[in-house]
Amino acid sequence: MTPYQNIEQFEFKGNAKEWFGIWITNVLLSIVTLGIYSAWAKVRTKKYFYQNTYIAGRNFDYHATPKQILIGRLIVVAGLVIFYMANAASPLAGGILSLVLFAIVPILILRSTRFNARNSSWSNVRFNFDQRTGKAYEVYLLYPILMGVTLYTTQPFWARAKNRFGINGHLLGRTRFKFDSGVGPFYLASISAVVVFAIGFAIFFALSDGPLLLGENPADDVRTIANNPQALAPIGILILSFAAARVVYDALLRNHVYGHMTLAGHAFRSTVSPLDVLVLTISNMLMVVFSLGLLLPYTQVRMHRYWTENTFVQPNGSIDAFYGEMIADSSAIGDAYSDIEGIDLGIAL
Amino acid sequence: MLPEGKTKVTGRAFAPGSSELIEAELVCRPNSPELFLLNSADRSILTRSPRAQAELGSVVGSGPVNVMLSGGWLFQTEDHDVTALMDESFSSRTLRSWEAVRPRLLIAVAATAFCVWLLWKYGLDILASLAVAATPPGLTSAMDVATMQTIDTTLADETQLSAPLQAKVQTIFKTLVDALPPEEQPGFTLQFRKFPESLGPNAFALPGGTLVMTDALVGQFQEDPDALSGVLGHEIGHKVEAHGLRQLYRSLSVYFLVALIAGDTGPILEDFLFEGQLLLQLSHSRAHERSADDFGLALMRNAGYDPKGLKRFFATLEDLAPDSETDSEWLSTHPLNKDRIDRIDAFIKENRH
Structure with missing residues (x-):
């Protein structure tokens, strides 16, 4: 029996044309309602991508209601406005609030992940997320501090801890996902990223002819660029190499993490290539910029399709055997916070 | 069917x-x-x-x-x-x-483009005006105190201007504030600080009505009350028209709207969106500067000062740090000195008759 027998590929059945119509309507209604409709838009977006993503002939689904999302977003926006104002009015109050916010980030990440898991399903079975709060503090507060103390040399341990926390915390129905691996591949991913960035930085340094930009006086930089637009080229290379480093890191980790993840004996595979992802990311960005945003839906479908086509499940036994109750989760505050501030679990999926 | x-x-x-x-x-x-x-x-x-x-x-x-x-x-x-x-x-x-994708969807595309423009041009200002109206004066004066503390610890030293010179400028300031409508008068104070030389002759207004002048500015124009009143009138204009608060609220609104509406744009693009809007905000900053110039000119004239003073101020700035020939306005928070001088000339001409 070859190892690739019966392997199931993830599949995305949506298309850019149809998604464009939904997306532009989402944007229009969100603007007209000054952001209120964005809660409905989020649900339609998630539903479109989840419902059209299949594995083994069954699709995913998203079940949060716009009302939950809206309430979460209103609370978070109000909270952040108060936070910014307090910060402007009193550095002391702002400092205390920053510490409070910093201290509750692990809880927000936990809640956000749980909300998303409980409101997602595959083949009619809901996901769930089950991890202790103490563990969240260990992974999102203690580990980062240790990493800082060791000057980032232990970053791969943190990356592994986040993936263990995130994946081992997820369940499909009552069945838990499992992930574990040595730390070596995490070091490999981080070092590869550093090497890519170092190469880019060396080119930047050679081209920029010494400290041309980012001098002490920003006004001088502005003048330099205005007189001499090609001075931006080294900066462009710097940004590009940063993006490339990130893409290489993400792609290597994704392949590794999927390869070491199981669900009730079913194994996963990811076959993304860093070069493909880099070309996709950059061409997508250029398309969005030069179409003034109108090609964004096309680039989203393109990216999503690439992820799905490079993700596989190797079943081991029946996939009909999952079972779980629906657990209602209506507290979307963590989810809204992660939408606005862009924090997430930091796992490589 | x-x-x-x-x-x-x-x-x-x-x-x-x-x-x-x-x-x-x-x-x-x-x-x-x-x-x-x-x-x-x-x-x-x-x-x-x-x-x-x-x-x-x-x-x-x-x-x-x-x-x-x-x-x-x-x-x-x-x-x-x-x-x-x-x-x-x-x-x-x-x-x-x-x-559904059909020709009618073009209407939605056009409407979206129009609404983005409308929101950028008017909607955000309306949102900012509502937020400004809802901001209690206590909050803005607390912001002033906090900002002054930060400036004093990081940037500025105590003023070295003589007491009589300070009193002279305070008198000009009071004359200008008294020329404001009574409901606009509360909250104004004027302070002097010695800033690093690179900042040159400069002044700024905080949202609660705290105005700060650098020693370099007062020193340079101590014999020219009209120029000082022009600068003070300009800064008073910033506070009365709440320009600082408006820009704060505007960038907050844009931040939330981009985060909520643009959704998942991918990592690099998101950074570009936030930076790009900051660049576009600069054009607003320039509009505010022009508006404060106009406000200051009217105020100094009503208080009995000569608008030519402000012109002399900009002419001196131009001598100290000329707008270079290739400087384009769009990279700057302030309009070009020569454009501002032209506008003052237009104002003087208009008010002569």
């Missing part, structure tokens, strides 16, 4: 909480109060559900449609006739018909 006489759709069924996929048919006869879910293989009844307790899931695009039946059974189908059988709501049908 639903084909005549169609009463059933084929698809897949899932028992409550189970991942097992069963090929199935949903039978909804018109006028029947009950729906039947049949196993396609052996025609056995999987479940029956009162029509009133069966719920059509929200339909997005042409993908699969869900029907949730009583007792937790799920029926899923690609056959969109189910939406007619299940009486899809009017709002859902309307939304879907607008989302």
Whole structure:
């Protein structure tokens, strides 16, 4: 029996044309309602991508209601406005609030992940997320501090801890996902990223002819660029190499993490290539910029399709055997916070 | 439209909480109060559900449609006739018909472009005005105190101007504030600080009405009360028109709107969006500078000062740090000195008659 027998590929059945119509309507209604409709838009977006993503002939689904999302977003926006104002009015109050916010980030990440898991399903079975709060503090507060103390040399341990926390915390129905691996591949991913960035930085340094930009006086930089637009080229290379480093890191980790993840004996595979992802990311960005945003839906479908086509499940036994109750989760505050501030679990999926 | 006489759709069924996929048919006869879910293989009844307790899931695009039946059974189908059988709501049908890709969608594209422009041009200002009106004066004066503390610890030293010179400038300041409408007068104070030389002759206004002048500015123009009154009038204009607060609220609103509406744009693009809007904000900053110039000119004239003073101020600035020939305005927070001088000339000319 070859190892690739019966392997199931993830599949995305949506298309850019149809998604464009939904997306532009989402944007229009969100603007007209000054952001209120964005809660409905989020649900339609998630539903479109989840419902059209299949594995083994069954699709995913998203079940949060716009009302939950809206309430979460209103609370978070109000909270952040108060936070910014307090910060402007009193550095002391702002400092205390920053510490409070910093201290509750692990809880927000936990809640956000749980909300998303409980409101997602595959083949009619809901996901769930089950991890202790103490563990969240260990992974999102203690580990980062240790990493800082060791000057980032232990970053791969943190990356592994986040993936263990995130994946081992997820369940499909009552069945838990499992992930574990040595730390070596995490070091490999981080070092590869550093090497890519170092190469880019060396080119930047050679081209920029010494400290041309980012001098002490920003006004001088502005003048330099205005007189001499090609001075931006080294900066462009710097940004590009940063993006490339990130893409290489993400792609290597994704392949590794999927390869070491199981669900009730079913194994996963990811076959993304860093070069493909880099070309996709950059061409997508250029398309969005030069179409003034109108090609964004096309680039989203393109990216999503690439992820799905490079993700596989190797079943081991029946996939009909999952079972779980629906657990209602209506507290979307963590989810809204992660939408606005862009924090997430930091796992490589 | 639903084909005549169609009463059933084929698809897949899932028992409550189970991942097992069963090929199935949903039978909804018109006028029947009950729906039947049949196993396609052996025609056995999987479940029956009162029509009133069966719920059509929200339909997005042409993908699969869900029907949730009583007792937790799920029926899923690609056959969109189910939406007619299940009486899809009017709002859902309307939304879907607008989302459909057809020539009419061009209207939505044009409307979106127009609304983005409208929001940028007017909407954000209206939002900012509402927020400014809702900001209690106590908050803005607290912001002033906090900002001054930060400036004093990081940047500025105590003033080295002589007491009589300070008093002289304070008198000009008071004359100008007294020329304001009474409801605008509270909150104004003027402070002097010695800043690093690179900042040169400079002044700024904080949202609560605290104005700061650098020693370099007062020193340079100590013999020219008209120039000082021009600068003070300009800064008073910033406070009265709440320019600082407006820019704060504007960038907050843009931040939230971009985060919420643009959604998932991918990592690099998101950074570009936030930086790009900052660049565009600069044009607003320049509009505010011009508006404060106009306000200051009117105020200094009403208080009995000569608007030519402000012109002399900008001429001196131009001598100290000339606008270089290639300097383009769009990279700057302030309009070019020569444009500002031209506007002052226009103001003087207009008010001569």
